[in-house]
Amino acid sequence: MTRLRLLILFLLALACGASNASAAGGAEPAYPKGGKWDLQKDQHAHFPLPLPAYKDPAHEAYDGEGLGLWDKIKKRAVAQHHFNLIATIIFACAILHTFLSGVFKEMAHLHEARHLKKIEENKRRAVDKPEDDAKDDVSFRAWFFHTLGEVEVVFGMWVIALAGAVVWCHGIAPGHGVMHGISEVQHYLGHDVNYTEPLFVVVIMAIAATRPIIRLSESCVNKVAQLFGGTPAAWWFSTLTLTPLLGSFITEPAAMTIAALLLAKRFYSLNPNPVFAYATIGLLFVNVSVGGTLTHFAAPPVLMVAERWDWGIGFMMTQFGWKAVLGILLSNIIYFSIFRKQFSSLENPVATHDPNQPPRWEEREDPIPPVITAIHLVFLGWTVFMAHYPPLFLGGFLILLGFTEATGHHQNDVKMRTPLLVGCFLAGLVVHGGCQGWWIELLLTAFDNEWVLMIGATILTAFNDNAAVTYLAAQAPNLADAAKYAVVAGAVTGGGLTVIANAPNPAGQAILGRFFKGGVSPAKLALAALAPTVIVGAAYMLL
Template sequence: MHRAASSVHKETHLTTIQIISAIIFGLALIHTFAAKSFETLASRHPRHAGLLHLLGEVEVVFGFWAFILIIVMAFVSGGDAAIEYAESRQYTEPLFVFVVMVVAASRPVLDAVQRLLKGVARIMPLRTELALVWLGLALVPLTGSMITEPAAMTLAALMLAPQIFRPGIPEWLKYGALGVLFVNVSIGGTLTSYAAPPVLMVATTWNWDSAYMASHFGWKAAIAVVVNATGVSILLRKYLHSNTSDIKPKAGEAEAPKVPLAVSLVHMIVLAGVVMLAHHPVLFFGLFLFFLGFVQAYERYQSPLILKEGLLVGFFLGGLVVLGGMQQWWLQPIVSSLKPLALFFGALGLTAITDNAALTYLGSLIVGMTEEAKYMLVAGAVAGGGLTVIANAPNPAGVSLLRRGFKDESIGAVGLLAGALLPTAVAALAFLAL
């Protein structure tokens, strides 16, 4: 009798926590969309500007509400249960994104990529600055299939920041370019089975290898990427000038000594090693510690590492892991009840309010899904990956690196959503019609 009562009590607690977690998740989403408003309030209320600026940081939102959830969970279910839940979550992806951001944004890696792209740009039948923008919005996102999407996002954002996300470019066009970048990175990683988080979540379970991804998703994604990049590049062309094609990640680097080939090779090897060890946090973090030592040893060839930006993005994704882990109870019934075409649009819409990798992971738990349904779920999830900052794991990295180019140094959720609608439609059309 006592055991039965205890079981009922536990179930009641579980239901209570589920409801509370959904409410907190909803508040976090509202906070995400309202983050830009906190920046406005900060300028109006200087006395509390520090707190308001903190709450206006998009990267802080989900980490902040994750702490709230754990605190509430401790009161409702006890401290041990709260700690057990927090420690049961898988934080490999936040750690990986942090590490790959810092390594990919290092000066030797950026210099090597920029030299390569400038060489390609010079042989293209376009003005160099326009060709570089197109390559940053098309080729770099597609390389995400090899170097992973977070690395591609970091490289593209740092390359495009001085060209597009700067004074003199209309705000609406910046949001349009940001939407294209986010969507293209989301779909650009589908040429392989390991680079895009939503694909990675299902690849092993559904036996999808890179050949399958390239033949079913990759070529369609590549067409959509080219269309999106071309469209926004045409709109941007009159705002691009030759003096913006010299891309420097940090001010003052023009005087820095040329990076030796050996140093660039070490950085590239570390980046490749981190990518190959993406599922082994102890190993890739150990490699990262070696990287930090190497950077210190050859400091004269380096620019300041983006440790703060990387940590903020990791904090955001870690918070999403904690909050998202409690949403399965309402997400999975929705996903499992939809027919294939409805599943595509359902996944596309749900991706806007939850991480697309979490969505496909829930789909991988459903037994008996048809091949068509599997395709529609993943296609919808990656197509919608640019709609919001939480839709795709690399998006917070892009926000962190590019937000200073926007008004109030903040990226509005509504502006991002509006900017991503058209490229999302192009991606959806490619996956459905081709």
């Protein structure tokens, strides 16, 4: 992707943000801010129903007095012409789709092999065509199944199904017509869904992956690793300990990007066996999820509740931070002990290139002037500081892109494919997640026991972004302090169980997925993350 295309892409993003804000200012919201339900912001679409509606005796969706949990779920499921139920079924299908991504990739490879054989027989390869810049004939089936196998685009695909459900339930079924349903889709996607986090993750991933930032991170981790001999084992332990904790200050997505890139270079490139590979990525996801809890602004699930519950950096350090550090260290030590014999096989990796050939440009070791690294750090800090203001952090990123052009001999290309795919994943997840509050809120508020709340939040997080879980908990009135702690502890604890559990996880998967045959298996990832999940959960609840 050329720099010009990048500039156009982000200028369009800025323009869209401005137009949405302008449109939102002129459109009449379906549920205005404040009002009898004391909503925190305007909601322009008529779906999903604001959660206070279910507790309003004057509203048709009122839960009723004395109903049990299951009865309330059934009553809410049929609201708005069964939209809640349909939206959740679509969300479940999207989750199931992520589990089947490997199957679709295998089908894509099968069709590609058949297609290649066919075009060779029919002389349709590029070399068989008279044009100088000819291309091979493309297999649409192979492309189609390959697209279905891209985990990062799964939730975006299923947004199409969700839009169809909106048109039916809010346009056709109530007799308002197709165009009314389409306008509801426009209001929801254009006004009600907040894309700030996906945009932020795209930018922070791109900046964190620039050569000056990676070289600086590598240098810092190397200093610690050298204290323990500089072996692959030392690098493994140092990376899985330091970078997740760094996430409390540079945000979790940036920490995940740096950690994944370092592990790709210093660990996964040495071809660990599959069990060790999965154990490491599971440990990474859990560590990053809890490593951001030393502060109140770095971990998305904490950020969702910090202001509303008056949680500052002092509270986070004393109630969550030191426990997270202890949990990370204990998990790393246990996994290190289990796999310590595996490290010996990583000591002498097979050379990846001919020693008689010069190294690749992107792997050069020439020094980077400190001033260039400092400028990159300034832009990284600017992005973190302006994380809630897309025009500002996007504008800063555009300036940084220009700076990388001016200092190109010290830079590597700013690769945008992975950040953009991750942004697509998160945007789709945000769209679907906004329609799941009707049942998540019920489960979070149905129990008083702290352990039940913590375990419940952990399980819910595995099937929905943990920031959404804590956000919904923040909407519950009169939640006890112990219950607040339990929900957040569960949300960050479960952040490593699945790719969708924590916003930075798709970044880690996108970077490390190539080291796993058929991509990262959701089931194997959950199994690998289970032990550290239990360890950090116990640290939060028992200490």
